[in-house]
Amino acid sequence: MILKYDIGDIITLKKGHPCGENKWEILRRGVDIKLKCLGCDRQIMIPRIDFEKRVRKIKDGEKFVSIIHYKGRED
């Protein structure tokens, strides 16, 4: 499948962070995905397979779109 996620993308997960925020910046890709919570700046690492299950929306321009409708950026 096509890799849709880039470093710097802002996404939401199925569940937000305990701090109350549910916006995360992708810091690193790979077998594990490194995310930074935009509410408290806490960083987490989750396995890519879990990330794929938990990701819900991605910021595309000024708005968030459902990941199932997101085709990735045009270069």
Ligand SMILES: [Zn+2]
């Ligand atoms: Zn947080």
